[in-house]
Amino acid sequence: EIVTWKSKDGLEIEGILVKPPDWQPATKYPLLLDIHGGPHGRRANTLTTGNLPPQLWAARGWLVFQPNFRGSSAYGHEFGIASRGDIGGKDYEDILAGVDFLIARGGVDAERMAVMGGSYGGYMTNLIIGQTTRFKAAVSSFGIFNLITDFSNSQFPSWETDYLKQFYWENLPLYLERSPFKNVAKITTPVLILHGDEDPNTFISNSKELYRALRALGRTVKFVRFPREGHGFEEPNHRIEEFRQMAAWLDRYVLDDAGRARVVNETVRKDGWELRVAGVSTPESYAGVKAAGRFVEVELLLRATLPVEERLSLLVFDTSGSEVSLVAPDRTLYPVGIAAESLGQRLLVKSSAQVVALVPDRDGNHSALAVAVVFDASLGAREFTLRLKDFPPVKIELPIERKE
Structure with missing residues (x-):
């Protein structure tokens, strides 16, 4: 223009x-x-x-x-x-x-x-x-x-x-x-x-x-x-x-000014890497497995935006050692697992420690990586802050639960 x-x-x-x-x-x-x-x-x-x-x-x-x-x-x-x-x-x-x-x-x-x-x-x-x-x-x-x-x-x-x-x-x-x-x-x-x-x-x-x-x-x-x-x-x-x-x-x-929290679908960049929270959902269950409160599934998209040689790894723990967490007003939530598709079903892959990595190929190129991290949140909790490694925080707001 x-x-x-x-x-x-x-x-x-x-x-x-x-x-x-x-x-x-x-x-x-x-x-x-x-x-x-x-x-x-x-x-x-x-x-x-x-x-x-x-x-x-x-x-x-x-x-x-x-x-x-x-x-x-x-x-x-x-x-x-x-x-x-x-x-x-x-x-x-x-x-x-x-x-x-x-x-x-x-x-x-x-x-x-x-x-x-x-x-x-x-x-x-x-x-x-x-x-x-x-x-x-x-x-x-x-x-x-x-x-x-x-x-x-x-x-x-x-x-x-x-x-x-x-x-x-x-x-x-x-x-x-x-x-x-x-x-x-x-x-x-x-x-x-x-x-x-x-x-x-x-x-x-x-x-x-x-x-x-x-x-x-x-x-x-x-x-x-x-x-x-x-x-x-x-x-x-x-x-x-x-x-x-x-x-x-x-x-x-x-x-990537750390003082400003991002929102869902906003691109977050840090040191040659790009993160986007592509979606947030609240499944009732995973192949019959129900939450103690309610599940919050956060879909993450990661990719390299600059020529970088090292891989980007993400430690997904169910304890404070996790590199991804969901901060609620009253407590910090750690992942209960990673969502995956198998034989037409949405499954919850649970483990005390999982590593997700985006690794360059022989030519140094990275493909995008999608991973869905699952948390078990309290019923009624709606506002959270997602923290992932040293990326700026992302604000997440869940819809109001409808009473049947």
């Missing part, structure tokens, strides 16, 4: 909004702010292959917002040079005004937003997280942290003088004001930094400075360096690793 909004000074700005495939207008989705480079680049309403396409993130449940702020190409000469002498100024306002517009329009979960960008998009990401805490995670890819450092090391030193109009010794206050390092002590957003070791454009010293400062401040930060890579990542294995690192970071700090 092409969206337009008014910036702080009234200038109309355009951008692209890519929606999840199952998008529903009444649902609020997490927002991923994806900032292009340049700044004389742009995002087009097309399927591209140069960067990680927005459709990749939309397929994982994100609304992907790509603003074409002032200074972007394809909107005429005046618009294209509008940020010269003012990088990190009105273009910054254009971007955040677009975020505010989308939130006000509806459909955005303002408590689950992330920002990312490469090159100038990385610079803008670094700048944004030093001035607002509204984004729960950030991915800064080969971006500028210190404009003086960048001028002194880049193979394109004219970039700073083109966009700031002066050398740093002629206008030091401007270089300091527009450098993200100025507000580094204000950064509290978890930051993933990606950079190529051989980048001749935006020297890796920028990311080194950002990383060292955040470590010294005790902030949440991770720095991934790619050998042999320049300004961007080209090697196939590095492209896969780029996506894996980004997806795991965004999953951990935004999609």
